Every structure is written in structure tokens, then in C-alpha cells.
Amino acid sequence: MPDSAVHIDLPDWVAAMAPEGACFPDAEARMRLAIALADANVAHGGGPFGAAVFERTSGRLVASGVNRVLADGLSIAHAEVVALSVAQQRLGSFDLSWEADRDYELVTSAEPCVQCFGALFWAGLRGLVCGAHSADAQSAGFDEGPKPADWAELLQARGIAVTTDVLREEATAVLRAYVALGGIIYNPGQHHP
Ligand SMILES: [Zn+2]
Secondary structure: OOOOOOOOOOOHHHHHHOOOOOEOOOHHHHHHHHHHHHHHHHHOOOOOOEEEEEEOOOOEEEEEEEOOHHHHOOOOOOHHHHHHHHHHHHHOOOOOOOOOOOOEEEEEEEOOOHHHHHHHHHOOOOEEEEEEOHHHHHHOOOOOOOOOOOHHHHHHOOOOEEEOOOOHHHHHHHHHHHHHOOOOOOOOOOOOO
16 A cells, blocks of 8 residues: 555455445334444454444445454544445545435444544534444443533534434443453553554
8 A cells, every 4th residue: 555545444244244225224224234333343353333324215325334443553443434434435425415315324333422423514414323322332441532412412403313322222232242352442542553
């Protein structure tokens, strides 16, 4: 890889598990995929987070993401940012709101951290669907950063519908399993590769 390029690799098993164009009819089906991606990412040595971008109305899967912080050595490579980046490059627009007749939503196995919360404002999303709470991720040891308490309202004020608590228990179980396995908590200052 040239040293002027930045690279986030999506492993082959992601495409096999989440085929682009497959349809997921409702929030629970979409969340089940995000949780399955998180679970499989742990099995492959990654962090316990998964996310995917869907066309809101049809449920067509546009792009998936898993946490790639450890594998790619990038602190920004959270599942949400990976899924949004793949979706934007695949659709050929940094603004997912550019098509008047098509809305996109991000479904994520855990509520966004402060970085991903910030990224959501510029992605052109119309919806965000979350599984585990930030408190669940914090309990597992992950630093979620100084996110405002009214983060959901702030997103909604920008036209992004926010839905929380979708399959929260199942999503949190992946976080707990990661801790039980002794998974690396990659907050700054705690992990030295
Ligand atoms: Zn994040």
C-alpha cells in the first residue's frame, strides 16, 4: 500500500454474511444483521460492533461495516464510520441525502460514540437505529467520549430519525461475550501494539 493511501479493509466474510442488495424488511431484521456482524467480528478477532446502511423504505442493504480499529490500526475505524464510508463510496456520493426519492438509515449494534455521533451529521442520513446503549458499551469498558446527554434530540433536530432499544439485550450480549473472552479494550493509553 502506498504511504499516501489510507485503507480500511472489509474482510470477505462480511460480504458473504451481508450480501449487498439483500432486503431486510424491518428494524429488527436490520438490527439482527448488525448484531450478527458484531458477533462474527469478535469471532474473527475484532471489536464487538457491527453496523449497516439500508435504504429506509425498501430495506435494501447498501453497505456493511464492522469495527476495524485493531485490524487496520485506525482509531476512527468504528463500525458506523466504516459502514458509512463504504456506502458513500459505493453510491458515489459523500451526501446520502442527494437523491430526492431515496432515504438511507444507519443501523448500529450500539449507540454511537462521540466520534460517530459527530460523523452522523455530515453523512446525509435520514435515520439511525441503535441496539445496545452507550452505557452498555461503557460497562464493557469502552470509552464513549463526551457525547451530549440530548444527542438523540440533536440528531432529530437535523432531520435524522433516531430509534433506540432495538434488540438491546441481544446487542449487549455481544459486548459481554467480548469482555468474557478477554477482548482488547482499545481506548487510548490502554493498548500498545
Ligand atoms: Zn464510534
